[in-house]
Amino acid sequence: MRRWNDMMLKTKMFITFSVVFLLTVLLACTILYFKNVSDTKNQTYALSSTITKQFSRTVELYIHEMEAMSVSIFGDPLVQRNLLDHYETDNPVEQNRIELSLSSRLYTLMHPQPKVQSIYLFTLDRYAYYVSRSSGPKLTDSLEKEDWYTGHDYDYKKKFLLLPTVVEDIHDIESPKVISFVRSINRIPSRSTIAFMKININVDVFRDMLVQSDSNEMEKNMRVFILNDEGTVVYDNKNELTSGTLQNLSAAMLPGGKASSSELTWNGRKYLYTIDRSAYTGWRTAVLIPNEYLLAQIKRTQLILILVGLAAVMIIALVSYILSYHITIPLHNLMKKMIRVEQGDFSQRMEVRSNNEIGRLSRIYNDMLGSISRLINEAYQSRLAEKDAQLSALQAQINPHFLYNTLNIMKSISRIKGIEEVAEMSESLAELFQYSMKNLQHPVALKDELEHIRCYMNIQQHRFFDRFELHCDIPDELLQSSILKLTIQPLIENAIIHGLGKTKSGGVIRLRAHRSSGMLQIEVTDNGRGMDGEKQQELRSMLRTPILSGELDHDTRGIGLLNIQQRIQLFYGGNYGLHIMSLPGEGTTVKLEIPYLIPADGKGRDAHEYISRRG
Template sequence: MFDYKNVSDIKSQTFALSDTITRQFSRTFELYVQDIEKLSVSIIGDSIIQNSLIDHYHSHDPVEQNEIELTINNRLFTHLQSRSQLQSIYLFTLDHNAYFVSKASGPKVSFHLEDEIWYPRTAEIMTNKFVLLPVCEENTGGDRREKVISFVRNINRIPYRDTLAYMKININVNVINDMLVMSDANEFERSMRVLIVTDQGDIVYDDKDELTGNTHSGLGKSAFQKSPHSGELTWMGQRYLYTIEHSDYTKWNTVILTPKDFLLSKQKKSQYILALAGLLATVLIAFVSYLLSHQITIPLRNLMKKMTRVEQGDFSQYMSVTGNHEISRLSRIYNNMLDSISRLINEVYESKLAEKNAQLSALQAQINPHFLYNTLNIMKSISRVRGIEEVAEMSESLAELFQYSMKNLQHPVPLQEELNHIENYMNIQHHRFGSRFELHVSVPEHLLHASVLKLTIQPLIENAIIHGLGNMKSGGRIDLRAIQNGSSFVIEVSDNGKGMDKEQLEGLRSALQHAAHSSRRIQDQPYGIGLSNIRERIRLFYGAEYGMELESSQGGGTIVRITLPFRDHDSWNKEEGSDEYISGGG
């Protein structure tokens, strides 16, 4: 099982590494061919070459033909000499003539278009812009011959697009060696064989320089049909792992072969390492067992006994600590644990006492609000009996306002209830301030049942009266509006009071943004901590996407907007499993 897993891991690593190299090498070769295509475009677009080719067809004078040949060859040489990897450039005319320049020395020979092996493929050249021809040999002078790859395309007359000639650029195959960067220090890469192969099996390039130029190598499309990107194959009597990358641009395949014998050698090394590791582990286990039996087991048994007594409730079972070895460190941790347990027991006991005292205090404190609420109702009744209607109205509004405030703040209510609470508050303020200001409410009927947190709107009205309209003797106006916006709705409270300047507004916004760490800064702002309280309640109950916005200008009033999720209170209340909220009044 281990051998299988080991071989599988090595195969996975080999495929991953060779796949990366295959794709990188294929892309590098594509970029180089693209550069050659750009060179061919610059030759086609050379006006001197264009005009010379046209003159070639119109001239029959040998002297003029020699001048044309000299002109074309000079232009071709200009393009050739700047690229060391190019071997030669040919221009084949349609009337059995050829112009060429080559880096090889030697006499010029005649060439004919019909003699070229690619001549039957001219229709393919017209369709695909160019074709790449596998390796052939070119005479470079004397007995020297260089292996080259040919880039062939047609030359169109500009701007008429009719064919003037065909171009062949021969590229020295050794240029591919510079594209392949392999590390000799890497055992994987040393075992790999990199090939560029046509679909027919012709080997364009072999990094070992043994098969470059070979035809019908057995590596055509049929060799890779079972697994198009990676797998195993038998080639030249040997088993290989392969990865292949086909280039739609060059129409060639980049193949990396790794001998399967390499995996077997890696497996044998792993077996040797495993055997050695097993032997060392056996010796180490024997040594550790000796230490455990004589130096660790006894202190651990002692610790287990003490822990058993601690489990029974005896927290005085401390371990003696000597030295700085692992058992001593464990003993210190154990002693610290006992201290922590004792401390937590005391804290829990004190917390229970504090909680009990707080419950008693809460019950005692509840007497005073009930007493005050009942007193206000008595004042209302007496005032009505004696005909003091204003006192009766104020007592009734204050009693209802107080009763509303006694309910649980953490529960939402219908917007209608919050508006009723605001109406009671405004009744009291009108008795206090008279007609110095007015409240205008604009709320669509369908929003009256929207769910809102209690006491989120009335403090905004109070802030507008105290801070916005406090110095106005008459003409004060407060507008309360509610607008639905998709799945949320906005409540806006605006006044026409004195407003705030830019510095005050930015200070208040910043303080609200960092309310958790800047309570003193909020208290210094004109609007106090009420806005911070509302903003934090909304954020904690509904989430960070809901909250509060402020707008104000000096002498132009203030606008406060709060955004809440739109929920029908009755439907939401049933979903939460609570048909009514607990009232604090009595």
């Protein structure tokens, strides 16, 4: 409710009109959709049922032809006489004559049926005569090797058997799939069984019976199956499941199912299906039609309705905008001016033309803007004064303990080694003080900070001798980049005192600088003792917490780092400062990030000129 109250008037009018109209269009589309779906399904069921019945009748007619062909073989006098001769002779020559005679006769009877692949005649004494259209080898020579045969006392209650689809020759990958028509051959006129006949029919005969139009998407994508009572696929028009079984189908598709038409989901797709069972063959013919091809016409109607609805919404949007324009234009102007004020332009003022609610609001806005401008100016002046005070306070904190340490060194050296080294250290110390005390709040070129580090390292080398080395890697093009005074030297001092303080030899401090994405990044790395996670977390927390008073931790490392952090953020902003990375026993890296700036009159020299030979 609050969001609705916060919306602009134009938006409210647009939403109200659009919702009412869209609900009306949606209701009409829904009614039309379900009506079209119902009509389309009924029409599809009718078409599918017609296809199923016609195909089932065509299959029956073909099996009738096979039965007629089997009767011709059954009753052929030559076949009868040769089968009887087979049982009456053991002479190989006579057997060969019988085989040639039967082969010739069977081929003559098979020739008018192009889809009959082969014919086998099995005698009861384990012998088989056969003829094949492909002239391939005899695949079986005994009745007992046939899966369908259960013994001499087998009771064939039917005129014939229809066996499931198999590959005729499992050893030949190009051998066709066939169904088998099996029946007994009885002696005429006694009716006693003298042999069995198996006619292998190429399963492609069903493909020729099923006439499909490739131009019709529905017929092109429908699935046609012939199933026997055991659920084996006799024929699949896509030739994917022939001789296999159908999985994940509804009970209506399985043997004993009662429904003749319904819907099912198979392999992730929805289908409408119809089933017809042939009382003659015992086979079930099923036709499955994908739902997606049924809804193509409905989708076209939906598209038209959607386009009409979108056009109406656009008209409503235009009308609502025009109606609300004259009502909301003063408020819109006020909003634009307030946006400009939000961006920092405080010169925006409303023109007061009336004394109504909008006029009063404009006068209040103008008065408020004047008050805000005055308060911002006062706060700005106060902030400048506070910043100057902070800089002055921070400058007074810079490294007082360093002067103390240096004086102690000078005293020790003067007692042990003599005046020359004291003079050298005094000279370096004088340069340090001259650099530190002059215009500390103003940036200098990076080369000047390197010169200051040279003086500092000259003093430290007298103190620590060869216990550590300083390596500098600063490109010449960065020498003129701008940097605050005394931001690098305290980092090197921390590395010497806290990182390498207990190192007797082999200490290394590396000073690197590079430019990245408009930012100058300076890294000071030592190979000293490093810091544990708790100490790192303490320093990072301290750097994130501004401390403007003198109440600092006694750890001099913290004082130096915090001093640099505060000076950088006061001068450049809160997005810049120090980052600490350390591993115990492996050393510490302190990264300093500031904007990359170049003074207009800067001149550069080689970076190595600013580091002492021993550093």
